[in-house]
Amino acid sequence: MSTLQRQARALGDPTRHEIFRYVADAERPVDIAALTAHVGHNHNAIRQHLAKLVDAGLLVEAREASGRRGRPRLLYEVAPGAGSRWGVTGPYERLSLLLAEVLRTGDSPVEVGRRAGRGRRRGDRPPAVAPSSSAVDAATEITAAMAREGFEPEAHRRGDRIDIVLHTCPYESTALADPDTVCAIHLGMAEGVAEGTDATVDRLIARDPRRGGCRLLLQVGGRGGSDLRYDC
DSSP states (O other): OOHHHHHHHHHTSHHHHHHHHHHHHOSSOEEHHHHHHHHOOOHHHHHHHHHHHHHTTSEEEEEOOOOOSSOOOEEEEEOGGGTTSTTOOOHHHHHHHHHHHHHHHOOOHHHHHHHHHHHTSOSOOOOOSSHHHHHHHHHHHHHHHHHHHTOOEEEEEETTEEEEEEOOOTTHHHHHHOHHHHHHHHHHHHHHHHTTSSEEEEEEEEOOTTTOOEEEEEEETOOSOOEEEEOO
């Protein structure tokens, strides 16, 4: 059975379709309690429906990195691969909205990306108990935001440096045509997500989008502006 067939079968159930649409329309990841209140089913039934949606590649599941005591919540959001399907906005639709904002406002791509990044944060962060805690939180948030965009990120920390490798470019054709604009938007997006933490985005090293491997470099406790550098 193909992926599309599995997804169509999963969404054929009215309750699962309602759960999927609720998560797709939410501005941030959704927990089981919110879905239980919305759908009106018990927790076990909701978990079973969520498991089928995750198995079909429609949703992704992650544990909340809250820093609070107690068992972390499970959070659900639309899988990057489901973009542009089943009524879900895909990567290129999101990019088109950001490019339209650049034209409409006259603001730089970096500033438009910063505003988008602020809106992509997962909500209020817990108070940092130490600089390293806030820095890890920034890396987690930026990695999650880039994963939602389809970049397949992977974060590594070495001392006071955090290196986030973006293994895939979901905007390959547009980035080839205008790398300055596309890469600047996503540099700004990372900066917007990192605001209010102890980590500063130092630079985005852009590489050939056909091969992937762009890198976001963060400095723990650093201050100052970031830059965009090409290393193709």
